[in-house]
Amino acid sequence: MMNIRKAVFPVAGMGTRFLPATKACPKEMLPVVDKPLIQYAVEEAIEAGITDMIFVTSWTKRPIEDHFDSNFELEYKLEQAGKKELLECVRAIIPDHVNCFYVRQKEALGLGHAVLCARDIVGDEPFAVLLADDLIYSHQESALTTMAQLASQRSSSVVAVETVPESQVSQYGVIDPVNGPDEEQTYQLKGIVEKPKAEDAPSNLSVVGRYILTPKIFELLAQTQKGRGGEIQLTDAIAALLAHESVFAHQFDGIRYDCGSKLGHMKANVEFAMRHPELKETFHSYLHELLRQVKV
Ligand code: UTP
Numbered sequence: 001m002m003n004i005r006k007a008v009f010p011v012a013g014m015g016t017r018f019l020p021a022t023k024a025c026p027k028e029m030l031p032v033v034d035k036p037l038i039q040y041a042v043e044e045a046i047e048a049g050i051t052d053m054i055f056v057t058s059w060t061k062r063p064i065e066d067h068f069d070s071n072f073e074l075e076y077k078l079e080q081a082g083k084k085e086l087l088e089c090v091r092a093i094i095p096d097h098v099n100c101f102y103v104r105q106k107e108a109l110g111l112g113h114a115v116l117c118a119r120d121i122v123g124d125e126p127f128a129v130l131l132a133d134d135l136i137y138s139h140q141e142s143a144l145t146t147m148a149q150l151a152s153q154r155s156s157s158v159v160a161v162e163t164v165p166e167s168q169v170s171q172y173g174v175i176d177p178v179n180g181p182d183e184e185q186t187y188q189l190k191g192i193v194e195k196p197k198a199e200d201a202p203s204n205l206s207v208v209g210r211y212i213l214t215p216k217i218f219e220l221l222a223q224t225q226k227g228r229g230g231e232i233q234l235t236d237a238i239a240a241l242l243a244h245e246s247v248f249a250h251q252f253d254g255i256r257y258d259c260g261s262k263l264g265h266m267k268a269n270v271e272f273a274m275r276h277p278e279l280k281e282t283f284h285s286y287l288h289e290l291l292r293q294v295k296v
Pocket of ligand 1: 010011012014016017018027105107108109110111114131132133260
């Protein structure tokens with residue numbers, strides 16, 4: 001398989017779990033410390049060598065377009081004020097070699113439908129899909145970089161998975177692996193199912209929001225009927241893909257935060273602040289002090 005050049009960011013969901021914050025502000029613009037979720041996802045794609053970022057948006061998502069556009073007035077003011085570091089940080093959001101494209105999903109018909117909206121821009125080549133509300137912290141190479149390499153070596157689609165407690169499998173897409181993981185922590189799939197009941201789940205390996213997909217998926221998405229929750233599910237199209245091609249699941253090395261949920265977002269903020277070069281010392285002392293007070 002050729003190198004992965006394009007990434008699709010489905011950002012057209014309603015973010016109902018985070019209301020009222022997400023009524024007028026896209027969920028993907030919620031910050032973790034000082035960066036919006038979508039910027040972390042774009043940075044992960046850039047690290048994986050991707051140059052074309054395709055955002056599938058809806059009517060409340062204008063701030064995402066503005067975030068990745070240049071803001072002449074702001075840059076001018078920062079320059080005049082001699083705030084070089086801030087100017088650099090604003091300019092570095094999108095490096096010069098990276099292009100952004102926007103396509104609208106007119107109705108929130110599901111993740112599968114959102115990915116299908118990017119078909120004409122992606123064309124006939126393998127591509128990545130990143131769900132920005134799954135924020136992944138990696139110690140070394142990012143999850144997507146490893147997955148892009150695996151997909152190229154195996155000329156196949158690769159989805160990211162992690163183990164979850166049995167009580168939570170009904171919230172996720174779950175894979176049915178052929179057998180145990182190989183030396184690259186990767187499983188071959190014989191099935192995949194969206195939000196199964198705990199007793200029907202084929203494994204406790206749940207799909208996380210990172211995918212490398214072959215373009216065959218578009219043909220299958222176009223034929224996919226509404227599934228779980230009345231939505232066109234990407235999981236169902238991947239299940240159909242298995243009849244044509246091998247599909248793999250990579251158990252990535254990193255920590256995933258479900259930032260579409262309030263608790264997951266809080267955890268991400270605390271842990272990213274504890275790692276943040278500017279904040280970590282004062283934040284550690286603050287937490288320490290807070291816990292000491294709580295105990296008293
Ligand atoms: P979620 O299941 O998290 O849905 O979608 P949501 O609407 O964003 O959030 P909740 O559950 O109501 O709180 C998974 C991903 O798919 C995108 C979302 O933006 C999110 O990144 N998506 C979902 C779309 O782009 N379009 C859709 O029709 C549905």
